[in-house]
Amino acid sequence: MSQTVSRAMEIIRFIGPSPRSLGEIAEHIGVHKSTALRLLQTLEQDGFARHLPDGRHTVGFAIIPLAQYAIDQIDIRTLAHPFLQRLAAQQGHTVHLAQLMDDDVIYVDKVDGSGTVAMGSRIGLPAEGHTAGVAKVVLAHLPESVREEAIERLGFQRHTPTTIVTPGAFRRELDLVRQRGWAEDDGEKEDYINCVALPVFDASGRVTIGMSVTALRAVAPLAELREQMPEYRRVAQAISRELGWNGDEHERR
Amino acid sequence: MSQTVSRAMEIIRFIGPSPRSLGEIAEHIGVHKSTALRLLQTLEQDGFARHLPDGRHTVGFAIIPLAQYAIDQIDIRTLAHPFLQRLAAQQGHTVHLAQLMDDDVIYVDKVDGSGTVAMGSRIGLPAEGHTAGVAKVVLAHLPESVREEAIERLGFQRHTPTTIVTPGAFRRELDLVRQRGWAEDDGEKEDYINCVALPVFDASGRVTIGMSVTALRAVAPLAELREQMPEYRRVAQAISRELGWNGDEHERR
DNA sequence: CACAGCCGTTGCAACATATGCAACGGCATC
DNA sequence: GATGCCGTTGCATATGTTGCAACGGCTGTG
Numbered sequence: 001m002s003q004t005v006s007r008a009m010e011i012i013r014f015i016g017p018s019p020r021s022l023g024e025i026a027e028h029i030g031v032h033k034s035t036a037l038r039l040l041q042t043l044e045q046d047g048f049a050r051h052l053p054d055g056r057h058t059v060g061f062a063i064i065p066l067a068q069y070a071i072d073q074i075d076i077r078t079l080a081h082p083f084l085q086r087l088a089a090q091q092g093h094t095v096h097l098a099q100l101m102d103d104d105v106i107y108v109d110k111v112d113g114s115g116t117v118a119m120g121s122r123i124g125l126p127a128e129g130h131t132a133g134v135a136k137v138v139l140a141h142l143p144e145s146v147r148e149e150a151i152e153r154l155g156f157q158r159h160t161p162t163t164i165v166t167p168g169a170f171r172r173e174l175d176l177v178r179q180r181g182w183a184e185d186d187g188e189k190e191d192y193i194n195c196v197a198l199p200v201f202d203a204s205g206r207v208t209i210g211m212s213v214t215a216l217r218a219v220a221p222l223a224e225l226r227e228q229m230p231e232y233r234r235v236a237q238a239i240s241r242e243l244g245w246n247g248d249e250h251e252r253r
Numbered sequence: 254m255s256q257t258v259s260r261a262m263e264i265i266r267f268i269g270p271s272p273r274s275l276g277e278i279a280e281h282i283g284v285h286k287s288t289a290l291r292l293l294q295t296l297e298q299d300g301f302a303r304h305l306p307d308g309r310h311t312v313g314f315a316i317i318p319l320a321q322y323a324i325d326q327i328d329i330r331t332l333a334h335p336f337l338q339r340l341a342a343q344q345g346h347t348v349h350l351a352q353l354m355d356d357d358v359i360y361v362d363k364v365d366g367s368g369t370v371a372m373g374s375r376i377g378l379p380a381e382g383h384t385a386g387v388a389k390v391v392l393a394h395l396p397e398s399v400r401e402e403a404i405e406r407l408g409f410q411r412h413t414p415t416t417i418v419t420p421g422a423f424r425r426e427l428d429l430v431r432q433r434g435w436a437e438d439d440g441e442k443e444d445y446i447n448c449v450a451l452p453v454f455d456a457s458g459r460v461t462i463g464m465s466v467t468a469l470r471a472v473a474p475l476a477e478l479r480e481q482m483p484e485y486r487r488v489a490q491a492i493s494r495e496l497g498w499n500g501d502e503h504e505r506r
Numbered sequence: 507c508a509c510a511g512c513c514g515t516t517g518c519a520a521c522a523t524a525t526g527c528a529a530c531g532g533c534a535t536c
Numbered sequence: 537g538a539t540g541c542c543g544t545t546g547c548a549t550a551t552g553t554t555g556c557a558a559c560g561g562c563t564g565t566g
Contacts, residue, residue, distance in 0.1 A: 002295040004553070005261040009299045016322035022514060032555045037515065042255040046262045059323045061354050067320030068378065069269035070312045101314050122375060125321065256552065257524065275543060285526045290544065
């Protein structure tokens with residue numbers, strides 16, 4: 001293991017959220033300022049960090065295309081994409097796939113329907129934990145201790161009158177998700193958009209991926225999406241079988 | 254400068270585009286395999302690299318949120334965003350801002366109009382060089398030698414009957430962009446979407462940023478967007494003045 | 507205006523770590 | 537079964553990283 005490389009990466013993690021001074025960085029990684037400065041100079045030479053005019057240091061743009069490579073290599077995309085495309089074309093609605101990675105449910109694929117819709121979801125970015133259907137469906141199926149930790153991290157910011165804003169109400173929502181087999185976003189992030197989200201099971205019956213169908217409320221309200229649930233369930237299970245799932249959705253780990 | 258950190262970063266750049274074996278990596282950075290392995294082990298411990306089941310190494314997901322931080326800190330967004338929001342609200346069309354970074358014109362902001370539209374543009378991702386309005390308008394205003402190098406890198410893949418697919422035709426298009434002062438995407442990437450793009454000048458009269466207005470052809474065909482050109486030019490110049498531009502758009506470097 | 511304090515930075519010697527070597531086990535090929 | 541190449545590890549040592557001392561610049565205070 002390389003201590004020098006570890007330090008450099010810790011610097012990048014530290015300066016990412018907000019720009020930092022040399023002294024702060026040296027203190028954070030526990031080295032002399034001259035050491036931190038040399039590490040920064042190297043990171044900056046290669047575009048992984050930037051030296052701002054005010055003297056502080058921040059993350060560099062060379063990381064952006066590398067992140068895109070990381071996104072492009074998410075395996076489930078290749079496997080699931082044809083299913084999403086068919087569903088989007090057939091139903092006319094936007095379909096997402098999102099996967100749990102570390103502590104976030106990250107959008108990993110998105111196929112727009114016809115009669116299209118703009119929304120804040122972006123591949124590579126996390127779904128909002130307390131509003132997005134895909135996040136709810138993944139959270140609902142996590143082991144309880146993991147789920148409780150995740151719930152504690154949620155901010156429960158209100159966006160619309162239907163946003164769930166307490167942990168208790170959110171737990172009841174997740175209970176409902178498990179009971180009926182799908183999650184819903186009832187205009188909780190943007191009040192003109194709703195969606196349903198289905199679990200995607202892996203070979204061991206776990207759920208770390210969710211698939212959602214999203215529509216403008218004016219075009220297809222929740223009731224209409226619910227009517228299509230048998231078809232959505234069929235597609236989510238077809239993707240699950242591609243992942244080696246072979247059982248009933250009521251199987252639990 | 255830290256040689257060790259440089260090597261680690263070169264490893265990340267090398268394994269990003271496609272996964273690589275330990276031997277390839279060691280050869281690429283010019284060290285013994287055991288050295289490359291230790292550097293990789295450190296990168297993998299922190300999520301900057303991943304060790305695939307087949308033994309190869311690729312870029313890790315921890316880079317994705319860092320890239321988002323980098324995107325979030327692009328200064329022009331803060332400055333230009335109110336202009337884009339006003340224009341989008343007033344015109345009802347989607348407005349983009351894109352900026353030249355290294356060899357790509359990267360979408361750095363995007364405001365959706367009302368009566369919304371889905372499109373492949375994503376913040377942090379590059380605009381396609383030979384079709385996107387923002388890319389054409391930035392390319393058109395580059396110094397000639399830089400422009401020629403950029404044109405040589407373009408793939409000229411046809412997407413629709415109106416896609417420009419030869420360097421010669423593309424050069425003539427850029428001549429036209431400079432002459433009339435704006436670029437167009439005439440359904441060249443998706444045949445149902447068109448846009449116009451205006452140059453944003455900086456304090457020295459250079460153009461590394463473009464602003465575009467995009468609409469569904471069915472909603473607002475090119476002719477209709479062209480009618481609004483005085484207003485679009487006014488907004489682009491207002492943003493330019495915020496950047497310190499003080500002259501006539503015919504000023505050249 | 508002088509001074510103190512803190513910042514970012516550099517040259518250099520000491521030393522701690524990164525490095526390459528030799529060897530290993532595993533796997534594929536002949 | 538032998539060979540070649542892969543990824544990997546222990547260890548000695550060479551070297552690059554590291555901290556120290558000192559520097560100039562900037563800001564705030566008296």
